[in-house]
Amino acid sequence: MKVRTLYLKKNTVKILDQRLLPSRIYYINCKNLKDVYKCIKDMAVRGAPAIGVSAGYGMYLASLEKKFKNLKDLKDYLKKSGEYLVSARPTAVNLSWAVNRIMKSVRKFSSSQVLKLMEQIKKEADRIYNEDISINKGIGANGAKLLKRGSTVLTHCNAGALATAGWGTALGVIRSAHKQKKIKLVYVDETRPYLQGARLTSWELLQEKIPRVLITDNMAGYFMSTGVIDAVIVGADRIASNGDTANKIGTYSLAVLCKHNRIPFYVAAPLSTLDMKIATGKKIRIENRSSDEVTFINKKRISPIGVSAVHPAFDVTPNELITAIITEKGIIRPPYIKNLKKIA
Ligand code: MRU
Secondary structure, three states: OOOOOEEEEOOEEEEEOHHHOOOOOOEEEEOOHHHHHHHHHOOOOOOHHHHHHHHHHHHHHHHOOOOOOOHHHHHHHHHHHHHHHHOOOOOOOHHHHHHHHHHHHHHHOOOOOHHHHHHHHHHHHHHHHHHHHHHHHHHHHHHHOOOOOOEEEEEOOOOOHHHOOOOOOHHHHHHHHHHOOOEEEEEEEOOOOOOHHHHHHHHHHHHOOOOEEEEOHHHHHHHHHOOOOOEEEEOOOEEEOOOOEEEEOOHHHHHHHHHHHOOOEEEEOOHHHEEOOOOOHHHOOOOEOOOHHHHEEOOEEOOOOOOOOOOEOEEEEOHHHOOEEEEOOEEEOOOHHHHHHHHO
């Protein structure tokens, strides 16, 4: 896709404001850590890997923010900056993964030159960015093997180029399969309430000329029951060591529907989305977002004043409903507790 999710230019992180898509292509100029934090929190940038990549550059901007007295001063500031960034959104593990990766390189740094450390952080953030694209291409190549020619697939939310540094995870599989002429049609869940499917996924598919049709979330079961869907492919925000997977609200319902209709349910995610420190999905913190995101659409109130809504932004799909997890290191099948350990 020609439009980039984010990039660094002359010490400014340019973040595509996804809230304005598909009507407008506009980049927010992030000059400091707080700008990046706000973009993540307010969902100008979203999608687990893209949040992680943004955080890497956010840490670099933090290192440029002040005149540091010495190396310790800078290291302490970076530690605090990392904690601040991680608090922006709690569910996607890629955020803390990227901050930890930068902090690991900071801890390893032994020279006393502050400037050298700044350079090193930039290099590490660039590496996170570039690796993300090649990892997604690996996920795409592995996942495409699971699909036959003429496949009709359904996807939820946006796990595409926009949710990553490029190519995408679930949509990366669809992109790669399309290049191999395997995709007949993609059913795109609109993904209430934030409409990532309607606004972002359908837009990406349109750019790439991949056949697509938009449906509302509550139509998925109907189409599955008619036998037109060959597979469901979704992304992930955090995968526990037993394979339980947090992803956009509505994913769990799709997995249950797949089981009932005997349709394979695939999760596509990089290894950076694995959280081997937690035993099950019960330990995953689910982000609760504002009621207004449900009661308003495009700034227009759709429910009566006095009615409030609840808005858990993610749900957890239990591992037994997942046919396979597609990673850059291969396709992982149950038992996940054993097989994820082998590749993590
Ligand atoms: O709230 P969002 O838009 O950040 O949620 C995104 C998702 O749930 C995606 O499916 C997930 O991050 C996978 S992105 C490759």
